[in-house]
Amino acid sequence: MSAKLPTTHLLALAWRNLWRNSERSVVMIGALAIAVAAMLFLIAMMRGLLNDMSQQNLRALPGDLQIHQPGYLDDPSIDYRMPWPSGDLLAELDGVGVARWSGRLSVGAMVASEREARGIQLIGYVPSREGQNSFNEWRLIDGDWPSDDSKGVVVGASLLEKLDTQLGKRIVLTSQGADGEIADIGARIIGVYRAEMAQLEERLVYMALPAMQSMLRSPDDIQQIAIFSRDPSRLLDVQSRFQQLLPSADIQRWDQLNSYLSAMLDNMDAIITVLIVVMFITLAFGLVNTLVMAIFERVKEIGLMLALGLKPTQIALMILAETLVLLLLGIAIGNAAAGLALLSLRDGIDLSAMAEGFAMIGAAPSLTPQFLWRDLWMCNGIVSVLGLACSLLPAWRAAHYSPIEALYRD
Amino acid sequence: MTNAVHCHQLCRKFHQGGQTIHGLDHVDFDVAAGEFICLTGPSGSGKTTLLNAIGGLDRPDSGDIAVGGVSLNTLDQGALADLRLAHIGFVFQSYNLIPVLSARENIEFILLMQGVDATERHRLADDMLREVGLEGLGSRRPSELSGGQQQRVAVARAIVSRPTLVLADEPTANLDSHTAEQLMALFAELNLRHGTTFIVASHDPRVQHFARRLIRMQDGKIIEDHPLAHD
Ligand SMILES: Nc1ncnc2c1ncn2[C@@H]1O[C@H](COP(=O)(O)OP(=O)(O)OP(=O)(O)O)[C@@H](O)[C@H]1O
Ligand SMILES: [Mg+2]
Secondary structure, eight states: OOOOOOHHHHHHHHHHHHTTTHHHHHHHHHHHHHHHHHHHHHHHHHHHHHHHHHHHHHHHSOOSEEEEOTTTTTSOOTTSOEEOOOHHHHHHHTSTTEEEEEEEEEEEEEEEOSSOEEEEEEEEEOHHHHOHHHHOOOEEEEEOOOOTTOOOEEEEHHHHHHHTOOTTOEEEEEEEOTTSSEEEEEEEEEEEEEOSSHHHHHHEEEEEHHHHHHHTTOTTEESEEEEEESOGGGHHHHHHHHHHHSTTSEEEEHHHHHHHHHHHHHHHHHHHHHHHHHHHHHHHHHHHHHHHHHHHTTHHHHHHHHHHTOOHHHHHHHHHHHHHHHHHHHHHHHHHHHHHHHHHTTTOEEOGGGHHHHHHHTOOSEEOOOOOHHHHHHHHHHHHHHHHHHHHHHHHHHHTOOHHHHHHOO | OOOSEEEEEEEEEEEETTEEEEEEEEEEEEEOTTOEEEEEOSTTSSHHHHHHHHTTSSOOSEEEEEETTEEGGGOOHHHHHHHHHHHEEEEOSSOOOOTTSOHHHHHHHHHHHHTOOHHHHHHHHHHHHHHTTOTTOTTOOGGGSOHHHHHHHHHHHHHHTOOSEEEEESTTTTOOHHHHHHHHHHHHHHHHHHOOEEEEEOOOHHHHHHOSEEEEEETTEEEEEEEOOOO
């Protein structure tokens, strides 16, 4: 005789037991659901933010080789600046390996029209050196790109719309100057472009380098030297030559920049795992308590089942099944809630209300959460496995009741 | 022929508050297959303790018990559970039904564990519900049944799987005399028709009326053991 309850009956029993103390179960399922939903949402937001940063940096500021001050890539602020190349560096830049090069500025800033304000990325470049077509793929739909001595700015069409202004109107740009003080300037909108991503269109504002240098009160400084090599297969040589010339500078190839950013993305998995586990530990106390209580209330009944001949392993399975049903409900509701929230925000979250603060740290004015199935499985998997682990002790205890003591306990 | 139950020098002591209570004190007796025994005696005399020992729910401190010729001392918990499931029907004194299961599901619980298929289970449970007078109440949960009705469900569960030995602890408590007699008649019929062995702990004279042997206990000892003659 096997003394086994068929799985369907085990689950049915678990289901009914769960609703015996429906209030407690609802609270526990609710807590699980909220935690799972919050986790998934937070993860998608983190991924979105990172994505944003990595994509925007390379697309907005292309270059086969990029020279920065160490630290700039982690914190692209005006504090990491360097003078316009001269001497040996200039000679090397103008040498045979380099097709063309230029210096750039790129800082977080705030732009305000008469009606609206937003956080943006202000890019200063030398139009005559970059050549508009190779600098970026954006399509000008109105006005002109700046000339080297122009004081005007070129904005994206959707930013123009958000600012509720027009070509030819003036806007105010505010950022942190090289001296650490507020730096602001009034500038006329001289051009409007379209990018294929609204996110970039809303974020990137271009102006001629000299105008931006004077705005930031750093007349000769740049943050980035972008180099386009003549022969892509010789890029490594070019890189090492510049590294010899500038031993302390941070010199990266485009593929290194990519992997630098993707390394940050790789770390994300570890960070996310830790986050989920930490979140779960706070929940675990409630879960263990719920399960222990549920078993404690049913001592007699468990004793009865044992007395009738049900195997201790089946008792343990019954408790595990109950936990599983609880976890699955919490996870399902949590996934649905996170799904709805992310779906409703798939066009991005408008952070412009807080733009003033964000502009200063160089964050995007809008954030699009990025959902990955991998994150969903990871979150659900970790919660299920740890949840079941939490039920092992209560299940083990229940399985080891002595039938007679349990049955005749007062 | 092997005895249905064999008890030899059973002792079971309980320690409570520095005192030693003799739950069972050198109990010796044999039960032949097909007997119908009424186990009686004052409260605290050891009736429940004896039934639990026979059912393998509790291990005596010393002495031997054999059920159907199998010595319980040699069996581990799992084997004892198998023995109960396959051969013994229980009616417990206080707590009998699983609250989340309906009356019918409680009756079917043993059959389910035994692996009896669904149609057969339902048929047996229906028959049983009718026999204990609970037709139409099968879908109620224990909390929706009276004490007497719950008792009848417990009895139905104890006998539905046709065990060879039924250990019933006060099965007629909570029952009116008509229902009590009905249940005892059911026991007697099973006993006669299938040779099921019954050991029924009870103070109830109606049980003695159906039983064919009386064992009286006091302070953990058997003080009286004789056949009951009926006209
Ligand atoms: N787990 C236990 N711990 C301590 N003492 C116990 C325990 N179980 C039984 N006893 C004691 O053993 C003695 C016999 O108890 P038992 O339950 O067998 O009596 P009983 O004949 O069934 O009584 P009743 O008619 O009231 O059901 C009693 O004195 C009781 O207090
Ligand atoms: Mg008793």
